[in-house]
Amino acid sequence: MIDLKFCPNCGRDQLQWDGEKKWNCTNCDYVLFHNVAGAVAVLITCGDEILFTKRNQEPKKGKLDLAGGFVDPKESAEETCVRELFEEMEINVDGDQLQYLGSLPNTYEYKNIPYNTLDLFFEYKVPEKFEVQLEVSEISETLWIHKSQIPFHDLAFDSQRIFLQSHFK
Ligand SMILES: [Zn+2]
Known part of the structure; x- marks a missing residue:
């Protein structure tokens, strides 16, 4: 610390x-x-594919991430998902269609300060793949990756790697 x-x-x-x-x-x-900070990670899925983002900022710039971010004060986790997905990708998510999957602790270092987070994982199913309007400061690109071909070593955060390995390995 x-x-x-x-x-x-x-x-x-x-x-x-x-x-x-x-x-x-x-x-x-x-x-x-x-205190522990709340954060959400959303698996946007289309069939057997998951939408990943490539980080365009530190920490872990260039690594794969799931859409999501930190919970703001007085916000529900579902509201965080809706807000972050709009901020990052300009997609409008129906909060009632988010499915909670589970949670894992993580650490997130920002400007040399380690934050303990509790990452809440949600799934959001979409009927067809879509083009993403990127908010270029946070994300450099998005990739649809088949559940059987997730490059676990390229993931930015341990909690996501552990979660995805336990579900899709
Ligand atoms: Zn004092």
């Missing part, structure tokens, strides 16, 4: 990291939590 020393409340250099999820100031008793 990044070495934060100075308390944002009293300014003294007495912040202590507990090794898991919070800092505590031994001077003023201020507590700052670094």
Whole structure:
């Protein structure tokens, strides 16, 4: 964990990291939590093919990813799926058609700070493959890949690799 020393409340250099999820100031008793963040990953499927994205930003730039992202405050996981799929691909998803598949913990390092996430996996079935309008800052391309041919070593995140291997290997 990044070495934060100075308390944002009293300014003294007495912040202590507990090794898991919070800092505590031994001077003023201020507590700052670094809680698990919710995130969603959506398997957009058409028959036996899954839509993957190629990351265009760090971390894991160039690696394969599933559509999705972090849950915003006061948002349901389904709402996150709908919002992220529109932001990333400009596709309109019917939230009622999302099927929850399961969850796995993951770590996501951003600007040298590791975040613990809980990744919630959903499936969204589409009747036919579609062209994606890419939001180029986050995604460089999209690929439809057959469930039997997923290149597990090219996946950006362990949670997705473990999840997909357990389902499709
Ligand atoms: Zn303090």
